[in-house]
Amino acid sequence: MxxxxxxxxxxxxxxxxxxxxxxxxxxxxxxxxxxxxxxxxxxxxxxxxxxxxxxxxxxxxxxxxxxxxxxxxxxxxxxxxxxxxxxxxxxxxxxxxxxxxxxxxxxxxxxxxxxxxxxxxxxxxxxxxxxxxxxxxxxxxxxxxxxxxxxxxxxxxxxxxxxxxxxxxxxxxxxxxxxxxxxxxxxxxxxxxxxxxxxxxxxxxxxxxxxxxxxxxxxxxxxxxxxxxQANRITLTDRVRNYIRGALPTGTCSIERCADKLGMSVRTLQDRLAHDGGSFTQVMEQQRMTLAEIYLRRENATLDEVAEWLGYGEQTSFGRAFKRWTGTTPRKFRQT
Missing domain, CATH: 3.90.1520 (H-NOX domain)
Structure with missing residues (x-):
């Protein structure tokens, strides 16, 4: 998109x-x-x-x-x-x-x-x-x-x-x-x-x-x-998800850049996401949760690489977030 x-x-x-x-x-x-x-x-x-x-x-x-x-x-x-x-x-x-x-x-x-x-x-x-x-x-x-x-x-x-x-x-x-x-x-x-x-x-x-x-x-x-x-008919929230998935590994994922990409102001983007019952932070959190489980199933990927792909500056920040989402650590999740 x-x-x-x-x-x-x-x-x-x-x-x-x-x-x-x-x-x-x-x-x-x-x-x-x-x-x-x-x-x-x-x-x-x-x-x-x-x-x-x-x-x-x-x-x-x-x-x-x-x-x-x-x-x-x-x-x-x-x-x-x-x-x-x-x-x-x-x-x-x-x-x-x-x-x-x-x-x-x-x-x-x-x-x-x-x-x-x-x-x-x-x-x-x-x-x-x-x-x-x-x-x-x-x-x-x-x-x-x-x-x-x-x-x-x-x-x-x-x-x-x-x-x-x-x-x-x-x-x-x-x-x-x-x-x-x-x-x-x-x-x-x-x-x-x-x-x-x-x-x-x-x-x-x-x-x-x-x-x-x-x-x-x-x-x-x-x-x-x-x-x-056909893909162009997806909802605004879907377009935000697509942006986040592409931007997370670059470390530049932000609502300002997303709004610019979608051709609207930050306020307009916030209002339209709120109308759909969400926010940019919530959508980004959901994408990180989904992608984290996908990436952790890649046997050759290190935890540092997974953290980087999800836009975290260090593994410890990713670890704390993952435990908040799932109740377990990335290492234990991978073991199970």
Missing amino acids: DTTPCAGQTRAANLTGFSSYARRKGADPRRILERHGIETRALTDPDTHVNCQSLVDVFEYCSTIFEDPLFGLHFAAGQAPEVFGCITALCRSAPDLRTAISCLIDYVPIVHSPEAALELVESAETAELRWGVNSNLGVNDQANQQALMLIVKLLRSVGGPDFALSHVEIAVDARPSDVAEIEDIVGCRIRNRAPNNAIGFPKHALEMPIPSANRLLYRLLGGYLDRVK
């Missing part, structure tokens, strides 16, 4: 290439990110989760300081559809364009950002892939431009040389000269200041076979993402 962003988060893959782009403009990319509360490791780890509002604010800020009303479009022009991660590989391995678009719609909210909302709308002659966000992020022009460029690139890469756009609608307040540049880049007419973001193309294109189709890869990636989608 560490691979899936929570509400209000997105993968840092959206920032792929940001360092070099900002430096070419004479700006310090790390300073820009820090100004908006994004950790600099997001520049090197595309699977880091960043706050959606912070990302939107970074893009709007860059548009201002670079004096570029089409920053999002220009930035995305240097990116590849792989920003969407393994979803891109799944789309390219799908048998036809309709299936590829269904994959994009189904899995982007799970793997890339739960704030993303995509749908396919069909009429008699035309199909539209529409997208937006589930939250009010304020002025979002640059992120919309980036999404437009990336989705167009993905559709063209899976559709092959015969795929062509018929029109684009974008919820951006662009100047006439900017609209002309967008049309030149995407290669079709643009409807500016539209109520929705949409990419239109002939409906018959949905049945086009994909040249890069790969049945084995499609089944493997699709099966994996189905499991991730």
Whole structure:
């Protein structure tokens, strides 16, 4: 579950290439990110989760300081559809364009950002892939431009040389000269200041076979993402348990880090756990009890190692806690 962003988060893959782009403009990319509360490791780890509002604010800020009303479009022009991660590989391995678009719609909210909302709308002659966000992020022009460029690139890469756009609608307040540049880049007419973001193309294109189709890869990636989608429906308490299990051996397990991982404040996390009848301390204690018995059954594990795996600084602290849980010592438990 560490691979899936929570509400209000997105993968840092959206920032792929940001360092070099900002430096070419004479700006310090790390300073820009820090100004908006994004950790600099997001520049090197595309699977880091960043706050959606912070990302939107970074893009709007860059548009201002670079004096570029089409920053999002220009930035995305240097990116590849792989920003969407393994979803891109799944789309390219799908048998036809309709299936590829269904994959994009189904899995982007799970793997890339739960704030993303995509749908396919069909009429008699035309199909539209529409997208937006589930939250009010304020002025979002640059992120919309980036999404437009990336989705167009993905559709063209899976559709092959015969795929062509018929029109684009974008919820951006662009100047006439900017609209002309967008049309030149995407290669079709643009409807500016539209109520929705949409990419239109002939409906018959949905049945086009994909040249890069790969049945084995499609089944493997699709099966994996189905499991991730199913696991994403677990409760908040389950997600906290998952975090604790992964964080205990590192010695950095804390409610502050857990709340950050889940995209919420510590107070919100405490309140939601209390609503479920528990607390972070109780969940961590339960996980330590469960894991302690599992680890003690490993014959080759020393008591020092077990204590370390459970996040204790020394064996004596683990011993006292284990006796409080079970009424016996770890050594006696292992003997029985």
